[in-house]
Amino acid sequence: MKTSRNDLRIRFASLTTIAAIALFVAVSIALTMTPGASAASHDVSISNFAFSPNSITIAPGDTVTWTNSDGTTHTVIGSNESWGSGNMANGQTYTHQFNETGDFTYHCAIHPSMTGVVHVTSDGGTPQQPHSPGLSSSALIAIIAAVAVVAAVSIVVLWRRMRSKKA
Numbered sequence: 001m002k003t004s005r006n007d008l009r010i011r012f013a014s015l016t017t018i019a020a021i022a023l024f025v026a027v028s029i030a031l032t033m034t035p036g037a038s039a040a041s042h043d044v045s046i047s048n049f050a051f052s053p054n055s056i057t058i059a060p061g062d063t064v065t066w067t068n069s070d071g072t073t074h075t076v077i078g079s080n081e082s083w084g085s086g087n088m089a090n091g092q093t094y095t096h097q098f099n100e101t102g103d104f105t106y107h108c109a110i111h112p113s114m115t116g117v118v119h120v121t122s123d124g125g126t127p128q129q130p131h132s133p134g135l136s137s138s139a140l141i142a143i144i145a146a147v148a149v150v151a152a153v154s155i156v157v158l159w160r161r162m163r164s165k166k167a
């Protein structure tokens with residue numbers, strides 16, 4: 001009796017551990033493989049009457065922060081005027097999030113010769129990673145769900161066995 005109960009306890013413990021590890025691995029894989037999981041922030045400095053860099057490539061959802069490092073007041077205004085800052089004195093910043101892909105040219109409203117462009121591309125300008133097997137997110141969700149269900153069922157079955165043995 002004692003040995004069998006201990007035996008069950010060991011089996012229960014190892015199964016729980018295995019299930020937990022499997023779940024952890026599945027979630028880790030899913031997180032590393034989910035593209036664009038983290039939005040990046042980019043900095044553009046305004047100095048010597050120029051945007052630096054005056055051309056950047058980012059991914060959708062990324063933000064760009066312009067900082068006026070000149071003693072002169074500048075602005076950042078999109079060419080279509082749908083986005084942009086007000087007057088920026090020295091040290092002031094303006095941040096804009098770009099959610100759609102495209103080329104967004106902009107300039108300084110006070111000094112129109114100051115121009116720049118933000119390229120928003122799906123790969124954010126980084127060379128496409130050799131994205132292993134290319135599992136779709138729905139497939140990943142299915143795998144995670146399956147692992148979770150198997151783990152839960154195993155735990156419940158073993159728990160019940162343990163209780164019935166006890167009784």
Ligand SMILES: [Cu+2]
Pocket residue numbers: 073074075108109110111114
């Ligand atoms: Cu300016």
